Amino acid sequence: MPTEKAAPLPLSLRERRRAVATREILDAAEKLVTERGLGDLSLRAVARSLGMTVQALYHYFPSRDALVTALVTEAYDELADAVRAATEPGADDPAVPRLVAAAEGYRRWAVDHPERFQLIYGTPLRHYSAPAGGPTTRAMRRVAAVIKRALFDGFTPAQLAAADMPVLSSPLRAHLEQLSPDSLGDLPAPAAALLLSAWGQLHGLVVLEVFGHTSFIGDHQAEVFRTAMRNLVQDVHRRIPDVGAGVGVAAGGGGGEV
Amino acid sequence: MPTEKAAPLPLSLRERRRAVATREILDAAEKLVTERGLGDLSLRAVARSLGMTVQALYHYFPSRDALVTALVTEAYDELADAVRAATEPGADDPAVPRLVAAAEGYRRWAVDHPERFQLIYGTPLRHYSAPAGGPTTRAMRRVAAVIKRALFDGFTPAQLAAADMPVLSSPLRAHLEQLSPDSLGDLPAPAAALLLSAWGQLHGLVVLEVFGHTSFIGDHQAEVFRTAMRNLVQDVHRRIPDVGAGVGVAAGGGGGEV
């Protein structure tokens, strides 16, 4: 519930009841999705599972798509929170690099909520497309921001600017550096490209697992993922120079400090 | 059409017509998917676009799911063919590493056929799940096999066995090496893990792009992808020792073999 903060506004009782009801509807929808699967998501089903009639829901959501949009947004937010929580200090073994912790938080949430992950990163709903520039887009960026922090916190802008990356074309450099600062705009172009690359690897393995394309690995998914992420950290550190004080980078050359 | 090979069997004319009709149905379905989107895929729609009635289709496919399975299988096969073709010698600039060529073939097919890619790697169809161990599974493995060849052809088993990877648990090693040889069973465990990692990165970037999560990159998707893949090749080569010629790790600088 990241949406309740410092709001001691004199909420009318009416509004409180409305908020509660809305919350119940969303919870029912999420429960329905996790239990019966994405294919059975419909206003009717949600209403049934609440013991209400379909028409009542229209007092809370103007259309089915609005409900879906709310669900998608919440899923993004929960994913972002999960990753953030996983990277918080003391959350885990401090010997684990931040990026690995973040990646495992990402994967953990995905395998714990496969349907909702598919809701976000698949396209499982007929005739639904997220409103352009809507809340889902913003929530999406929030996830990216969390990953960005997990990847780059602890590095100086100078280090990032000197990342060892192939030469990028100047149009691309310009485009990347002109983006909104709350997405990737505050990064030097090579660092932005590096982030995309890392996110790609992270996301790719999770997607393959959640969508069942690596089932032949059996019970060892977690271990495979972890080794891949350790390698990723190594590779990233090899590309970011150690000007001045290198903290975590000892891990880079060594790979040793298991 | 990878399914027609050395089959001068005395096909009955009846059977020929049947084959043609089946082919037409599949083509119509694919056209429909690419033009109207995945949400509108249904037997009725396919029938309409062929000027036939729904019931006739049941003479060719016993159910909607059977048709979908055929579509999925064909999509896998086409993807595999596209990757294979991209890696064939002379297909492209020989200075481009094989893995990069394969990756770009993979991406190319995905962005050229986004709906069919989503059909494979998303879950866009209500109440459809592929038959376990069915043709889709085999077609899936074919894709993996092509990528495996693109990654590892040119390396000796000794090199692969000596890949610089974190220590894998012995259960995992055992599991990986006991897999069927036509998937990953013929690889040393570290190489198998490396393949999964590389496939993950490759797939992840493509998925993010095709599903619209990196639209902020605009027209530069291809360039971002290409640099990421070049880095991937570098990283892979850094992990596979160059027994004999000592070029390997110098490649850190030597991404230069452009």
Place this chain on the structure above:
DNA sequence: TGGCAGTGTGAGATTTTTTTCACGGCGGGG
């Protein structure tokens, strides 16, 4: 040449979906 299998149509049963409209009760704010 005779019959049957293959191929198509017509009609329909059944289910499900989203969404709108009209109406009733209850409670809270002016």
Place this chain on the structure above:
DNA sequence: CCCCGCCGTGAAAAAAATCTCACACTGCCA
């Protein structure tokens, strides 16, 4: 205190989906 608005139900419109059953034509195989 009273009225307006919120919240819920009942009924129904409109559309679309899969799949079955009975029937007709046609051309191929024996």
